[in-house]
Amino acid sequence: MCGIAGLIHRGKSSNVGSELQGMLQALKHRGEDSTGYALYGDTDGKNFIMRFKVGENVGEGSSSVMEDVSVYDERKKVVDETLDEMGAKIVKEERVLPYSLRYEIDYNTKDLLDFSQRIESIPGVEILSMGKSLEVIKDLGNAKMVCDRYSLDKLVGTHAIGHARMATESGVDIKSAHPFWGYPFSDVSVVHNGQLTNYWNNRRALENKGMRFMSECDSELIAVYIAQKMREGASLEEGMKESLTGLDGVFTYFVATKDSLGMAKDTMAAKPLVLYESDELVAMGSEEIAIRSVLPQEIDTYDPFDGEVKVWQI
Amino acid sequence: MANLKTTEKKSKSQSMGMHTEVLTGRTQQKFFNPDEAENFYYFGTYDVDFNKRTDLDVKNMTAPEANKEIDNLMSQGYGTIVIKNPQGKHSLGVGILNKLNLIFEGSLGYFGMGSCDGPIVRINGRVGWSCAENLMAGKVVIEKNAGSCFGAAIRGGDLICKGSVGARTGIDMKGGTIIIGGDAGAFTGFMMQRGRIIILGDVGINLGDSMYDGTIFVGGEIGSYGSDAIDAELTKNDQDWLKRKLKVAEIGESFDLSKMKKIVAGKKLWNYDNLEPTEKKGAI
Numbered sequence: 001m002c003g004i005a006g007l008i009h010r011g012k013s014s015n016v017g018s019e020l021q022g023m024l025q026a027l028k029h030r031g032e033d034s035t036g037y038a039l040y041g042d043t044d045g046k047n048f049i050m051r052f053k054v055g056e057n058v059g060e061g062s063s064s065v066m067e068d069v070s071v072y073d074e075r076k077k078v079v080d081e082t083l084d085e086m087g088a089k090i091v092k093e094e095r096v097l098p099y100s101l102r103y104e105i106d107y108n109t110k111d112l113l114d115f116s117q118r119i120e121s122i123p124g125v126e127i128l129s130m131g132k133s134l135e136v137i138k139d140l141g142n143a144k145m146v147c148d149r150y151s152l153d154k155l156v157g158t159h160a161i162g163h164a165r166m167a168t169e170s171g172v173d174i175k176s177a178h179p180f181w182g183y184p185f186s187d188v189s190v191v192h193n194g195q196l197t198n199y200w201n202n203r204r205a206l207e208n209k210g211m212r213f214m215s216e217c218d219s220e221l222i223a224v225y226i227a228q229k230m231r232e233g234a235s236l237e238e239g240m241k242e243s244l245t246g247l248d249g250v251f252t253y254f255v256a257t258k259d260s261l262g263m264a265k266d267t268m269a270a271k272p273l274v275l276y277e278s279d280e281l282v283a284m285g286s287e288e289i290a291i292r293s294v295l296p297q298e299i300d301t302y303d304p305f306d307g308e309v310k311v312w313q314i
Numbered sequence: 315m316a317n318l319k320t321t322e323k324k325s326k327s328q329s330m331g332m333h334t335e336v337l338t339g340r341t342q343q344k345f346f347n348p349d350e351a352e353n354f355y356y357f358g359t360y361d362v363d364f365n366k367r368t369d370l371d372v373k374n375m376t377a378p379e380a381n382k383e384i385d386n387l388m389s390q391g392y393g394t395i396v397i398k399n400p401q402g403k404h405s406l407g408v409g410i411l412n413k414l415n416l417i418f419e420g421s422l423g424y425f426g427m428g429s430c431d432g433p434i435v436r437i438n439g440r441v442g443w444s445c446a447e448n449l450m451a452g453k454v455v456i457e458k459n460a461g462s463c464f465g466a467a468i469r470g471g472d473l474i475c476k477g478s479v480g481a482r483t484g485i486d487m488k489g490g491t492i493i494i495g496g497d498a499g500a501f502t503g504f505m506m507q508r509g510r511i512i513i514l515g516d517v518g519i520n521l522g523d524s525m526y527d528g529t530i531f532v533g534g535e536i537g538s539y540g541s542d543a544i545d546a547e548l549t550k551n552d553q554d555w556l557k558r559k560l561k562v563a564e565i566g567e568s569f570d571l572s573k574m575k576k577i578v579a580g581k582k583l584w585n586y587d588n589l590e591p592t593e594k595k596g597a598i
């Protein structure tokens with residue numbers, strides 16, 4: 001089933017970590033195999049923030065295996081050496097869990113493709129997100145469990161999207177969890193509720209164009225598809241509109257960038273979405289109770305129609 | 315089929331397109347007889363007084379707890395119940411087989427007022443997916459917008475949304491009336507079998523797709539017609555009925571009814587009611 005939620009504050013910052021936790025926890029009955037957050041925090045914009053993992057948290061049906069912490073240590077060491085070789089200076093380092101790390105990196109580049117390829121060429125290493133503001137945090141369990149594990153409730157920022165997953169297409173592990181980073185674009189993330197039926201056709205075509213897939217989760221296709229459109233020169237909104245015909249199946253998905261948040265709904269309108277929109281705040285989720293967790297007062301909400309694409313700026 | 319009388323007489327409901335086939339044989343329909351009124355109550359329902367009114371705050375209740383409390387209040391004779399702080403909770407007010415005035419001061423989540431028979435409900439907010447699914451009788455009025463599958467499979471009663479609704483409104487409906495003050499999404503009236511849908515605003519793609527029977531009235535633009543949905547002539551009977559219905563619904567009273575489009579089933583796909591029993595088995 002899965003549930004998705006997102007919000008964007010316009011013209012101000014707020015405690016988006018705590019707000020999104022409340023929204024996703026309200027949707028936990030839609031799936032609590034894993035929960036993921038894409039948070040756009042307030043930063044000075046000088047350094048890249050890289051969230052990455054050096055191992056898996058393995059659940060049911062996963063094709064990955066649990067490994068010893070010493071393996072994680074070895075991979076971390078290789079990542080550090082590779083960053084050093086590329087001239088990327090680690091300004092701040094946090095090892096939240098043995099397999100999950102957060103680096104602030106002083107690195108001057110506009111093209112993250114080469115950077116990402118070199119880091120991910122290290123076996124067992126996956127970049128979860130890369131950007132000046134974006135941080136993707138995802139792990140097994142419900143929203144509160146993940147939030148507590150990663151201390152996300154204090155994070156202040158402008159917008160966020162998240163996902164409560166009931167695994168259907170692929171195993172229960174971090175690599176298949178949402179959100180997906182819009183590799184190799186800085187600060188782009190995607191969450192999705194639905195099923196894509198032309199996943200393999202699109203995947204083969206995109207891989208032939210040099211795009212990378214880390215999981216076998218069909219939702220990852222949306223992130224890669226939008227990223228490819230943007231590579232070809234399309235705007236976020238244009239890429240999303242093209243996805244309505246380029247992607248086959250039933251879907252509602254959110255895409256976020258450093259300064260915007262968008263939603264798209266398939267032409268069958270088969271997947272739910274409830275939307276609240278005001279001058280100060282846009283909040284949306286698979287069910288109204290997600291919105292109620294941040295706006296308990298009586299408000300006007302509505303369901304976007306089939307084939308609708310909307311994008312909001314901070 | 316043996317022992318069935320065939321009649322060519324067209325009823326008023328047929329002329330309005332509510333159903334187009336001539337009904338034959340012994341009807342399964344039961345007609346109301348005031349002398350047998352007691353037989354029309356469900357076992358375990360309550361004799362309530364509409365003038366006996368109370369409030370119920372469900373903020374800290376789960377849906378089963380809230381529904382049980384509504385039942386408890388009805389057992390005490392309360393005929394008017396005002397629900398405070400529903401806060402988008404799912405499955406509130408389901409399974410009420412009783413006459414009752416029920417007012418929600420706020421919005422409901424999924425499956426609100428599902429499987430009800432008899433209550434008069436006003437929701438001063440929005441409703442999520444599948445509101446009033448399987449409604450048998452009564453009236454449900456939503457003051458704001460509604461989600462998808464609004465009035466799915468209803469058999470009777472009036473379901474009114476003063477705002478806009480999502481996709482698949484009236485899917486599989488078998489009777490009753492759905493009235494929309496705003497716009498409706500894709501696949502409105504999908505596979506409907508009886509009943510009427512009125513939309514004052516625009517409607518999305520695939521209107522009335524694969525509908526067996528029933529009638530859809532649209533006041534605005536139509537995105538596209540679904541399989542086997544066709545235009546029909548809007549008669550004087552239709553306009554009179556629409557006028558009465560909209561007045562009761564308290565919306566669109568100044569709407570120019572002559573601009574309404576009437577959509578019915580083209581009956582080119584297949585007509586279940588005209589099949590012999592052996593053919594029905596084959597079709598299933």
